Amino acid sequence: MHKAVIAATGLYTPEQSISNDKLVEAYNSWVDQWNAANAAAIKAGEVEPKAHSSSAFIEKASGIKSRYVMDKEGILDPSRMAPRLPARGNDEISVLAEMAVRAAEDAIKRWGKPVSEIGAVICAASNMQRAYPAMAIEVQQALGIDGFAFDMNVACSSATFGIKTAADFVASGSAKAVLMVNPEICSAHLNFKDRDSHFIFGDVATAVIVESEATAAPGGWAILGTNLKTQFSNNIRNNFGFLNRTHLPTDTAEPIPSDGLTDKLFVQQGRKVFKEVVPMVSEMIVDEAAKLNIDPTSLKRLWLHQANINMNHLIGKRVLGREPTAEENVIILDDYANTSSAGSIIAFHLHNDGFAAGEKGIICSFGAGYSAGTVFVEKRG
Known part of the structure; x- marks a missing residue:
């Protein structure tokens, strides 16, 4: 058995961003048009009028202040309220793969080794651009990597499930190193006409290289243990898929979502999610720490899934047994919003400094499914 380490991470951030104020301006304009129509x-009392959103409401509900997106023009167009991402030819690299490649190139550069050392590629994300060929295989080809590649989807927990899978490949000797990428165009499956969720998501891509301890250079992060959990729930759901094609607009220029498509996009019952997920994740972290003989209150940093600032604060408090500091419980969703599987990896990538050898932290994700994953790591000398 070969112990696995996180040798490097990478990040691709889109150039375009939308502030809460701009998003609210577009949403409220659409609301006024809908109410007038x-x-x-x-x-007559047959329907309820739509209510305006506000930046204050968004920040209080989520902690989000802005988000990066692949196309802000379509999102901010009140007549459309969805990104415009033109279809590419089959001989061109797909949008999702291109994002993943950009993040992977960043990770590979930080790693400092040739791609010939990588034996597998995993594309772990909440929504794939297509069913097949696998996005991971396209990324593999673009980077010139041999071996094998495949896609996996566990919604917001895809990254931790991907790290666990990569670590298992390394442990078994199936690959000396594995590239795991998380490209997320979350704006494409968000209903920007829903006041309760129009602000939640942003677009981004992250990458993680998991390598055998036997070949890893000094530094990096030893993976001390991983744990995965799933429990079925309808409280977060996205029904978009090929079986719904009869419900889709025939004209690709038609604004998406239309009023009849809300059930085919992201929907959630936020209060139920909060109430059920916070204790599940908190207990999972504490229980797994006990199995690894780690005192959870001694963890130097928590890199949690970036869905909601209130959830993260409460989970951090339950794990550490006190109110966590901003340095201990990393929050990046104020700038990036919820980026699904990539959120905890962005937090880890941007805020893993200041660790001495032997100090520990946890990467944790949770979301639709329900699903949750923990990856306890220790800074290597």
Whole structure:
């Protein structure tokens, strides 16, 4: 058995971003148009008028202040309220793969080794651009990597499930090193006409290289233990898929989502998610720490899934047994918003400094499924 280490990470951040103020301006403009178009029905009491959103509401509910996106023009167009991502030819690299490659190139540069040392590629994300060929195989080809590649989807927990899978490949000797990428165009499956969720997601891509301890250079992070958990719940759901094609607009220029498509995009019951996921994840972290003989209150840093600032604060408090500091419980969703599987990796990538050899932290994700994954790491000398 070969112990695995996180040897390097990478990040690709889109150039375009949208502030809460700009997003609210577009949403409220659409609301005014909708209310005007349905004035008679509203007056007759047949439908409820749409309510405005506000930057204050968004920040209080989530902690989000802005988000990066692949296309802000389509999102901020009140007549569309969805990104415009033109289709590419089959002989061109796909958008999702291109994002993943950019993040992977960053990780490979930091790693400092040739791609010939990588034996597998995993594309772990909440929504794939297509069913097949696998996005991971396209990334593999673009980077010139031999071996094998495949896609996996465990929603917001995809990255930790991917790290666990990569570590198992390394442990078994199936590969000396594994590249795991998390490209997320979350804006493409978000309903920007839903006041309760129009602000949640952003776009980004991350990458992680997991390598055998036997070949790893000094530094990096020893993977002390991993744990995965799933429990079925409808409280976070996305029904978009090929079986729904009869419900989709025939004209690709038609604004998406239309009122009849809300069930085919991201929906969640936020209060139920909060109530059920926080204790599940907190207990999972504490229980796994006990199995690894780690005092959870001694963890130097928590790199949690970036979904909601209130969830993260409460989980951090339960794990550490006290109110965590901003340095201990990393928050990046104020700038990036919820980026699904990539969130905990962005936090880890941007804020893993200041560790001495032997100090420990945890990468943890949680989300739809429900699903949750923990990766306890220790700074190597």
